[in-house]
Each structure stands twice: as C-alpha cells, then as structure tokens.
Amino acid sequence: MNQIDVSHALLKDAQELGHEARAGRNDHAVLKLWLRMLACTTQIEAEIRKRLREQFAMSLARFDYLAQLYRHPDGLKMRALSRYLMVTGGNVTGLTDELEREGLVQRADSPEDRRTFIVSLTAKGRSSFEVMAKAHESWLLELFDGIDAKSVQRMFADLGELRVHLVNHNNASTSKEKT
Structure with a gap:
C-alpha cells in the first residue's frame, strides 16, 4: 500500500470516529473541521488526564x-x-x-x-x-x-492563522457592541 492509499484509509477511519460522525456529507467544511479539531482535542486531553491520574494521582x-x-x-x-x-x-x-x-x-x-x-x-x-x-x-x-515534522509545522501555522482571525473577529464584534 502506498502513502496516498494509507492516507486515504486513515482519513476514512477518522471520519467514522467521535465527533466527526455527527457531520453529514453535505455539511459545511468548516463544521467538519470544527468537529475534527474538537475530536482530536478531546481524545488527547482524555489520554493526558488518564496518564496523569494513573502515574501521578x-x-x-x-x-x-x-x-x-x-x-x-x-x-x-x-x-x-x-x-x-x-x-x-x-x-x-x-x-x-x-x-x-x-x-x-x-x-x-x-x-x-x-x-x-x-x-x-x-x-x-x-x-x-x-x-x-x-x-x-x-x-x-x-x-x-x-506525524511528520512538516505536517506538524503546517498545522501549527494554520491554527495560528485561525487564532489571529478569531481574535480579530472577537475584537471587531466587541467594538460593534460598544457603538
């Protein structure tokens, strides 16, 4: 199996897991992205919680x-x-x-x-x-x-861009509320 086939198989598996299963085929890409980010965060946090509890009480x-x-x-x-x-x-x-x-x-x-x-x-x-x-x-x-280093760097940069966008959006919303 080549790298592309592996990636497609992993993507198919990911779509059947957790929060993402709530999204329908016709849902917006942004909704699917949000659910995927939430699923990843929830899964990582659950594992960290478990390990902290087991190893350090x-x-x-x-x-x-x-x-x-x-x-x-x-x-x-x-x-x-x-x-x-x-x-x-x-x-x-x-x-x-x-x-x-x-x-x-x-x-x-x-x-x-x-x-x-x-x-x-x-x-x-x-x-x-x-x-x-x-x-x-x-x-x-x-x-x-x-996950290769280049992918990690790309995700970090992309999420940084999202974070800046959200801060700007929230600041603009707050300014509108004050006027």
Whole structure:
C-alpha cells in the first residue's frame, strides 16, 4: 500500500470516529473541521488526564494550576491565577487548599494588599511538577509520533492563522457592541 492509499484509509477511519460522525456529507467544511479539531482535542486531553491520574494521582486541573505557578516563580495573586486558569475564584481556593495541604504550594500575604494572597510553588511542588512536565511532554511526543515534522509545522501555522482571525473577529464584534 502506498502513502496516498494509507492516507486515504486513515482519513476514512477518522471520519467514522467521535465527533466527526455527527457531520453529514453535505455539511459545511468548516463544521467538519470544527468537529475534527474538537475530536482530536478531546481524545488527547482524555489520554493526558488518564496518564496523569494513573502515574501521578493528579488531575489535569491540578497539573494546569501547578504549570501556571511554575511559569511564575515569584508566585501569583489568587485572582491572576483564576484568570490564567479561566476558572472561578472558588475553584482556585479549593485547589490551593488541597495543594497546600500536600506541601506543593504556599500562600503568603501580598505586600501591596493584606487582603490578597500570593501563591507560589514550594521546593517540593517545583520538583514534583518538573517530573510531571517531563512525562507530559513525552506523552505528547508519543501521541504525535508518526506525524511528520512538516505536517506538524503546517498545522501549527494554520491554527495560528485561525487564532489571529478569531481574535480579530472577537475584537471587531466587541467594538460593534460598544457603538
């Protein structure tokens, strides 16, 4: 079987899976693309969630929380952490309580506002996250193994173009709403 035949067989298989199965033959290409992107994201996320749970007894939400703090070594105010994670303050407080009990994060009073806490990783939290992040990276490499580098770069560029388009579209919509 040549490369084109393999690609066609894989495409046929992909069309029978998950979210894409909801699309009809006559549906717009954009709808089919959206469903395919959603299916891929859902499938990758489910696998990452499973592996984090099995290997580290860690939820994806907790991993994302630790990742944000890892990117900000001086810590973050709870409000900023909530914004970065796109969750409510209550969710951040609950995660902070759990992770603090486990010795992975610490809270300190903000020097600017005594009503605010700055949350940061402890040494244990930093080293634990580094181990998980290394595994996370290897899982993604494994999941994308078999897709050639040129295809990965092309998808990255195409999705970047989509992202810019969406930001511009949303900004234009917001401007129209204000007038």
